Amino acid sequence: MTIGHRGAAGYETENSIPSIKKAIDLGVDAIEIDVFKIKSGEVVVFHDDNLKRLAGFDVHIEDLTLEDLNKVQLKNGSQIPQLHQVLDIIDNKVRLNIELKGANTAEPVHAIIQDYITSKNxxxxxxxxxxxxxxxLKKMRALDKNVPIAVLISEDPLNALDLADELKAEAINPHYKKLTGVNVEVIQERGFKVYPWTVNNPEDIQLMKDFKVDGIISDYPDRVHANVENLQPAL
Incomplete structure (x- = not known):
């Protein structure tokens, strides 16, 4: 499975509508995005807790109201989208991995996805x-016994196994540099899929394929499809 990281972040400003559209155009199986809940209660698609890197001023995303948010322009000229806007663009064409980046996001995200399940098929x-x-993740599982969950971890992925069991998770999403052929096999034998992030260089993509991971999260999702021997390394 090819998973576009923050859309297609290697080509367009991450988590923006152009990035989402680019990932779909590149033929991904799924798209990964990040969400926060802002001050006025809306769920917005953004990675950093601060706007400085992508919008140029030092404000915390969670301190914004919707009125404030609508005045923010990202470096590509687009706005920070709300989750429902991204869902409307995706239109159920590909799977959506929603990373709960901010605090108190499980409940409002659950409400939104339930609305799309019940009203939009x-x-x-x-x-x-x-x-x-x-x-x-525990809050999400308490709200919904069926929604697929992936446990994110930046250290030894085997440390996520107990929680994955507890949550009846679909997958463990580790940093790709923490993977070996052995620990991938251990995770899969326990019944979980492995979706490593963020794999951009052709050699690393090939290594993940050699490890037989179940999906690859990449800023350059077209590279996951490609014959990696013919690609130049990412800068």
């Missing part, structure tokens, strides 16, 4: 919920 399997905030 999406399925539970259209989504996968991931987070480094394991307490948010």
């Amino acid at each position: 999406w399925s539970t399997e259209s989504f996968i919920i991931s987070s480094f905030k394991w307490d948010e």
